[in-house]
Amino acid sequence: xxxxxxxxxxxxxxxxxxxxxxxxxxxxxxxxxxxxxxxxxxxxxxxxxxxxxxxxxxxxxxxxxxxxxxxxxxxxxxxxxxxxxxxxxxxxxxxxxxxxxxxxxxxxxxxxxxxxxxxxxxxxxxxxxxxxxxxxxxxxxxxxxxxxxxxxxxxxxxxxxxxxxxxxxxxxxxxxxxxxxxxxxxxxxxxxxxxxxxxxxxxxxxxxxxxxxxxxxxxxxxxxxxxxxxxxxxxxxxxxxxxxxxxxx
Numbered sequence: 001x002x003x004x005x006x007x008x009x010x011x012x013x014x015x016x017x018x019x020x021x022x023x024x025x026x027x028x029x030x031x032x033x034x035x036x037x038x039x040x041x042x043x044x045x046x047x048x049x050x051x052x053x054x055x056x057x058x059x060x061x062x063x064x065x066x067x068x069x070x071x072x073x074x075x076x077x078x079x080x081x082x083x084x085x086x087x088x089x090x091x092x093x094x095x096x097x098x099x100x101x102x103x104x105x106x107x108x109x110x111x112x113x114x115x116x117x118x119x120x121x122x123x124x125x126x127x128x129x130x131x132x133x134x135x136x137x138x139x140x141x142x143x144x145x146x147x148x149x150x151x152x153x154x155x156x157x158x159x160x161x162x163x164x165x166x167x168x169x170x171x172x173x174x175x176x177x178x179x180x181x182x183x184x185x186x187x188x189x190x191x192x193x194x195x196x197x198x199x200x201x202x203x204x205x206x207x208x209x210x211x212x213x214x215x216x217x218x219x220x221x222x223x224x225x226x227x228x229x230x231x232x233x234x235x236x237x238x239x240x241x242x243x244x245x246x247x248x249x
Contacts, residue, residue, distance in 0.1 A: 006241045016075035026115040032245025035060040038067035065108045091181030121232040124176030126169040136164035143186040167193035169228040177230040
């Protein structure tokens with residue numbers, strides 16, 4: 001049931017359509033859902049993963065994030081949420097176990113989640129909370145390319161934090177899209193990162209043709225968050241949606 005053009009409440013009979021030339025991105029506040037009402041949707045392995053979290057908050061966010069993913073996929077596939085089955089690539093990227101053109105990716109951070117869906121296009125999404133106390137300079141020296149580090153060091157201090165998380169989310173979204181995890185070292189490719197600069201994959205030292213294969217986009221995110229999307233190809237358009245949870249914050 002839709003509340004407006006792009007705000008939805010998840011129901012068991014939700015029916016969603018995804019044209020071949022569109023990429024859909026959904027965002028959700030995980031705190032607005034009660035995990036107890038969603039646990040039954042998880043598979044046995046997902047339930048076991050949830051129980052391994054030490055902190056209740058992390059466990060609850062995992063349960064809700066996975067259950068909402070199942071409900072959204074069920075809406076696209078026209079099936080029941082608990083019948084959605086996943087398989088995982090060599091580096092952990094999830095995909096649907098059945099033969100289907102639907103591709104998806106998800107990210108969640110500090111109570112917020114983002115989901116991306118496409119047809120026959122690999123894609124990756126990342127969402128991060130911008131934390132002022134995060135040691136970005138040290139992490140950049142360890143993981144970013146020399147070019148990215150030089151750009152970061154030249155930026156005014158007031159912009160450095162935003163630039164770091166721009167870079168991090170774009171890199172994470174890219175390695176999630178290609179499905180290679182950290183087997184693709186983060187310093188072997190360059191992305192744009194300066195605030196206000198369009199998101200872009202600039203160079204790939206392993207394969208220069210990757211730059212034209214993928215498109216990268218900054219996503220609108222809640223205050224204090226940064227999000228990025230990477231999609232295979234360029235002939236697509238983005239549509240965004242918001243899930244409205246039943247629990248008031």
